[in-house]
Amino acid sequence: MGQIASKEIEELIRCETDVLNGIHKVPVVFKHNMLDVITPDDDWLADIIARAAKAGPMHYNLSLIERDEQGKERWVQGLLAREGESVDGYAVLAQIKAGRLWLQVEHLAELAPEMAALARAAYDEIKRKVKGFTYFNLYSNLLISGPNARVTPHIDVAEVFLFHLRGHKRMTLWDPSRFPIPDTARESIILREQLEDIHIKPEWENQGMEVVLAPGRGVNFPLMWPHAVDNLGDFNVSLQTEFHYPASMRRYYALYAQGLARRRLGMKVANDLPQGSIGESLRAVPGLLAKALRLHSPKTRKVALEFVADASAEGGVRWLPEGQRPILSK
Numbered sequence: 001m002g003q004i005a006s007k008e009i010e011e012l013i014r015c016e017t018d019v020l021n022g023i024h025k026v027p028v029v030f031k032h033n034m035l036d037v038i039t040p041d042d043d044w045l046a047d048i049i050a051r052a053a054k055a056g057p058m059h060y061n062l063s064l065i066e067r068d069e070q071g072k073e074r075w076v077q078g079l080l081a082r083e084g085e086s087v088d089g090y091a092v093l094a095q096i097k098a099g100r101l102w103l104q105v106e107h108l109a110e111l112a113p114e115m116a117a118l119a120r121a122a123y124d125e126i127k128r129k130v131k132g133f134t135y136f137n138l139y140s141n142l143l144i145s146g147p148n149a150r151v152t153p154h155i156d157v158a159e160v161f162l163f164h165l166r167g168h169k170r171m172t173l174w175d176p177s178r179f180p181i182p183d184t185a186r187e188s189i190i191l192r193e194q195l196e197d198i199h200i201k202p203e204w205e206n207q208g209m210e211v212v213l214a215p216g217r218g219v220n221f222p223l224m225w226p227h228a229v230d231n232l233g234d235f236n237v238s239l240q241t242e243f244h245y246p247a248s249m250r251r252y253y254a255l256y257a258q259g260l261a262r263r264r265l266g267m268k269v270a271n272d273l274p275q276g277s278i279g280e281s282l283r284a285v286p287g288l289l290a291k292a293l294r295l296h297s298p299k300t301r302k303v304a305l306e307f308v309a310d311a312s313a314e315g316g317v318r319w320l321p322e323g324q325r326p327i328l329s330k
């Protein structure tokens, strides 16, 4: 069992208040004390993995990168266990460390309540320290990934605080005011027409801001900034948290409404919704109405689960025949 210290921690986030005041505007890099409260060792992780497996695939994302006959890479999703099967959390961990699997454990309030409580405590601390900071829809998940794992450029539809716990990773962030992303791309993601991937022009690749994360470090960056992650050769564990605040909700619904207007009503809409404007608020109203009236709700994505993690199978992966792949709506 991973150790949970009983001592009271006065401060979970160590950062100059001036730096914290940059939240929502610029990336904020900080130190955190979560490792004084919790030790995310293999015993603790294996236990969480076994709990996630038991709870079922709506509680986690298990992925690996597969190459097709043409050598093209694709992400494939799988299962920790079939219904009724038990899982050896240590065996799954060994495969993640070998670089084969990437795991995101969701629903931490249920599966790792101590971690969800720490996230809430950190947010409440920020609320005390930063005037005007408020949060809702806080969602926490645990990212467990191997030495060479990477996440290609994408945007998240809520704002993120990442608390790094084990290993080293590099996050690259692109400031949308310097590297503009058209609204149409954001709309597609919000309307769930596509995954969260964002195309970064080759000439931008080395021009983003780089943040190297080690245990005890964390990062926050403004809403809908494109970002990519590269693990730096060792086993990684991070607590990832997402939240909304009034202005992020307004922007979300403005893009939602704008996306609907463009697609359903064929309206000509500019592609550069200004932030924080009255126009943004006005454009948010139809989005709220459409959602409230259920005229349009974002699609759920259907995901086929193509394999089961199985230490006794070749390469630790048991592939499921086509007719036997569970389809998940996520």
Ligand SMILES: [Fe+2]
Residues within 6 Å of the ligand: 154, 155, 156, 227
């Ligand atoms: Fe992300």
